[in-house]
Amino acid sequence: MSISLEHLYKSYGHEPVLTDFSDVVPDGSLTALLGPSGSGKSTLLKMIAGLESVDQGRVILHGRDVTTLPARHRNIGFCFQDYAPFYQLSVFENVAYGLRTRKVPKHQIQADVTELLELVHLGDFAHRYPRQLSGGQRQRMALARALAIKPDVLLLDEPFAALDAQVGAELRGWVRSLQHELGITTVLVTHNQAEAMEVADRVVIMNHGRIEQVGIPAEVYDQPANDFVRAFLGPTTTFEGQSVRPHDLLVARSGDGVAAVVRDVIRLGFEVRVVVAPASAETIWLQLTHDEAQQLDLQVGENVVIRRRN
Amino acid sequence: MGRSPRWLRLLVILYVGALIGVPLVFVFQRAFVHGAGALWSALHDSSMDAAIGLTIRVVLVALPVNTIVGVGAALWIVRRPSWVSRLVDRVIDVPLAISPIIIGLMLELAYNQSGWLGRPLAALGLTVLFSYPGIVLACMFVSLPLVTRQLIPLLREIGSHQEQTAASLGAGPVRIFLTITMRSILWATAYGVSLTLARVLGEYGAVLIVSGNITNLTQTLTLNIGANFENYNAYQGFVGAGVLATTSVVILLLLGVARHRERKRHEHLA
Numbered sequence: 001m002s003i004s005l006e007h008l009y010k011s012y013g014h015e016p017v018l019t020d021f022s023d024v025v026p027d028g029s030l031t032a033l034l035g036p037s038g039s040g041k042s043t044l045l046k047m048i049a050g051l052e053s054v055d056q057g058r059v060i061l062h063g064r065d066v067t068t069l070p071a072r073h074r075n076i077g078f079c080f081q082d083y084a085p086f087y088q089l090s091v092f093e094n095v096a097y098g099l100r101t102r103k104v105p106k107h108q109i110q111a112d113v114t115e116l117l118e119l120v121h122l123g124d125f126a127h128r129y130p131r132q133l134s135g136g137q138r139q140r141m142a143l144a145r146a147l148a149i150k151p152d153v154l155l156l157d158e159p160f161a162a163l164d165a166q167v168g169a170e171l172r173g174w175v176r177s178l179q180h181e182l183g184i185t186t187v188l189v190t191h192n193q194a195e196a197m198e199v200a201d202r203v204v205i206m207n208h209g210r211i212e213q214v215g216i217p218a219e220v221y222d223q224p225a226n227d228f229v230r231a232f233l234g235p236t237t238t239f240e241g242q243s244v245r246p247h248d249l250l251v252a253r254s255g256d257g258v259a260a261v262v263r264d265v266i267r268l269g270f271e272v273r274v275v276v277a278p279a280s281a282e283t284i285w286l287q288l289t290h291d292e293a294q295q296l297d298l299q300v301g302e303n304v305v306i307r308r309r310n
Numbered sequence: 311m312g313r314s315p316r317w318l319r320l321l322v323i324l325y326v327g328a329l330i331g332v333p334l335v336f337v338f339q340r341a342f343v344h345g346a347g348a349l350w351s352a353l354h355d356s357s358m359d360a361a362i363g364l365t366i367r368v369v370l371v372a373l374p375v376n377t378i379v380g381v382g383a384a385l386w387i388v389r390r391p392s393w394v395s396r397l398v399d400r401v402i403d404v405p406l407a408i409s410p411i412i413i414g415l416m417l418e419l420a421y422n423q424s425g426w427l428g429r430p431l432a433a434l435g436l437t438v439l440f441s442y443p444g445i446v447l448a449c450m451f452v453s454l455p456l457v458t459r460q461l462i463p464l465l466r467e468i469g470s471h472q473e474q475t476a477a478s479l480g481a482g483p484v485r486i487f488l489t490i491t492m493r494s495i496l497w498a499t500a501y502g503v504s505l506t507l508a509r510v511l512g513e514y515g516a517v518l519i520v521s522g523n524i525t526n527l528t529q530t531l532t533l534n535i536g537a538n539f540e541n542y543n544a545y546q547g548f549v550g551a552g553v554l555a556t557t558s559v560v561i562l563l564l565l566g567v568a569r570h571r572e573r574k575r576h577e578h579l580a
Binding site for chain 1: 469471472474476477478480481485489493
């Protein structure tokens with residue numbers, strides 16, 4: 001089910017949060033709303049869910065204007081960053097909540113919830129309570145609870161931010177394959193560019209309540225629309241007065257280029273950072289692969305030349 | 311948390327003992343001083359029984375009303391913040407800050423036959439002062455903030471994400487309150503209700519002014535105890551005090567249970 005957002009405005013008092021925001025989320029896609037904190041992305045997600053009112057503009061789900069429709073009639077699955085577990089209810093009852101609200105027959109609830117718990121690998125945890133679960137398990141429970149109502153759209157607010165790095169990485173891959181399997185239109189909010197690049201097949205980069213750029217991950221990374229997008233999506237350094245990616249620069253002992261002196265060589269594993277000081281500009285840095293650095297064997301204090309890779 | 315020093319614990323025990331324990335024991339001692347037979351007949355004193363009856367009837371109205379209003383006010387103040395609700399948040403503490411006797415005078419001025427609120431009510435044939443409605447009103451006034459004050463910090467701490475999630479899963483406001491919100495605030499509410507009950511039972515000053523203190527008619531148990539002491543009927547006063555004190559101890563125990571459950575909930579949260 002596609003989502004059309006048409007000229008959305010929102011402000012808290014005199015503070016604009018969202019300004020003339022328009023986008024179409026295609027059916028079945030996994031879109032990431034990516035931006036720094038305060039860019040309006042979480043507010044936008046809540047507006048799609050009906051948990052936040054719209055000042056101006058329209059929210060359209062599959063051709064139907066739902067701008068003023070209460071959240072409970074939208075059939076949208078929503079997961080908060082803190083997963084908002086119902087602490088007083090068991091894992092089973094958490095997942096069953098939406099089905100009980102919809103007066104689904106008991107045997108059907110039993111079957112559906114059991115199947116969902118298997119899907120999110122919580123089959124053995126049905127009778128536990130949320131406080132007895134780890135962060136990753138709570139997140140999977142929240143996902144199962146949202147999926148139980150067979151939502152038209154799934155909305156995830158910073159789904160991996162509260163997890164430690166390793167669990168987060170595991171769940172990212174899992175959520176991506178689950179989304180592909182179910183084919184449900186999904187929008188997730190994140191401030192982490194690597195997360196957006198890894199999970200999403202479409203990225204909306206936001207800043208100050210406006211869209212900076214929309215595209216597939218490779219496209220926005222390689223052809224950033226402006227310096228904000230370039231800086232937000234990855235490391236940048238300044239070469240000949242321009243903002244460039246450190247891995248787009250090359251260091252050599254001879255040939256064309258800007259003369260510079262090696263200040264430092266930092267080995268991070270696959271990536272090796274070289275800090276150089278050009279004669280007439282500020283210190284910059286560039287990225288080499290492990291093999292490139294090995295071949296060059298740069299020494300601190302050495303004279304080199306810097307140029308762009310082709 | 312480390313253990314407090316022995317001398318400090320001893321000091322606290324002595325202080326609490328001198329302040330509460332010893333006087334409480336003496337109340338019961340005095341009530342039993344003439345033996346079981348005398349106590350039995352004193353417990354059946356007609357004006358005291360009338361006072362107990364009135365007190366129970368006051369509790370039966372004031373307690374549920376203040377519980378419902380208290381829960382509603384807390385939800386409104388925390389979940390629907392506006393300048394009105396913020397004003398209510400400030401004003402709701404007034405009964406705690408003002409002496410009950412002044413509250414009584416305020417009610418008397420507002421509800422007397424020519425008062426702003428008393429006159430229209432009198433036109434409808436309703437008398438508030440020196441009768442049952444006035445006593446209920448005074449008791450509700452003095453205990454108004456007790457439930458709300460328990461719930462406001464708790465509701466803030468819980469946040470609204472669970473309620474919003476329930477809404478996205480299709481639940482309406484009533485279902486959300488019954489299945490999500492109420493389950494989280496149950497014990498804190500019980501604690502607030504216990505405080506309210508204790509306050510309503512013990513209220514003296516405001517009720518004294520508003521009720522007129524008419525024996526057998528508008529005399530609550532605390533007023534009855536006071537009247538007995540004034541009329542040199544100290545023994546009957548001590549029996550009344552014993553009844554009230556016993557009730558309070560039971561409430562205190564219930565309060566302890568509610569607090570314990572509440573603390574366990576907090577430990578789970580951490």
